[in-house]
Amino acid sequence: MTDKSVVLIGFMGSGKSALGRIIAKQLGIPHSDMDQLIESRAGMTISEIFAGEGEEAFRDMETGLLREIAQSGKGQAVYSTGGGVVIRPENRALMRRIGTVILLDITPESVLSRLSRDTKRPLLQAPDRKARVEELMRSRRPAYLDAADYILEVDNRTKDENANRLMKLLEEL
Ligand code: S3P
Numbered sequence: 001m002t003d004k005s006v007v008l009i010g011f012m013g014s015g016k017s018a019l020g021r022i023i024a025k026q027l028g029i030p031h032s033d034m035d036q037l038i039e040s041r042a043g044m045t046i047s048e049i050f051a052g053e054g055e056e057a058f059r060d061m062e063t064g065l066l067r068e069i070a071q072s073g074k075g076q077a078v079y080s081t082g083g084g085v086v087i088r089p090e091n092r093a094l095m096r097r098i099g100t101v102i103l104l105d106i107t108p109e110s111v112l113s114r115l116s117r118d119t120k121r122p123l124l125q126a127p128d129r130k131a132r133v134e135e136l137m138r139s140r141r142p143a144y145l146d147a148a149d150y151i152l153e154v155d156n157r158t159k160d161e162n163a164n165r166l167m168k169l170l171e172e173l
Contacts, residue, residue: 001173
């Protein structure tokens with residue numbers, strides 16, 4: 001079993017927050033959700049940040065938080081990231097410094113069925129949600145693969161099944 005921190009990456013709806021919470025509990029270590037931390041520090045929801053300050057401002061907050069985590073030298077923890085964190089090469093390098101990076105890999109079809117009624121993710125509020133998801137996934141794919149140390153496919157399985165598979169993967173490290 002690894003003693004490194006675990007960083008979960010993946011597209012919106014891949015289960016980073018839920019799985020992060022479950023495995024942190026099972027491992028008995030803290031869980032941090034970057035989107036939640038950003039919202040509570042800013043005193044605004046992500047939709048409000050995107051609408052009021054723009055996407056780049058949100059990306060700067062993500063990078064700032066990753067820099068802090070990488071420098072903090074805190075003990076082992078599980079970090080759930082936001083789906084777009086991989087876009088910036090600096091973020092990918094920071095995540096590698098923080099811990100083992102695991103990609104929760106999901107197909108566009110599953111994202112669309114899981115998030116068909118979502119109103120909280122600004123990037124999904126597009127007239128053609130299917131086209132938006134497909135385009136974002138296509139353009140981000142190389143960044144996800146570059147960032148990931150390991151890949152866990154999460155389609156067509158329950159949260160608990162995926163949590164067990166993720167625990168097994170971590171036990172083997
Ligand atoms: C984003 C994903 C969201 C959130 C923001 C932007 C993205 O997080 O950070 O809406 O660019 O993919 P989740 O992946 O937790 O939905």
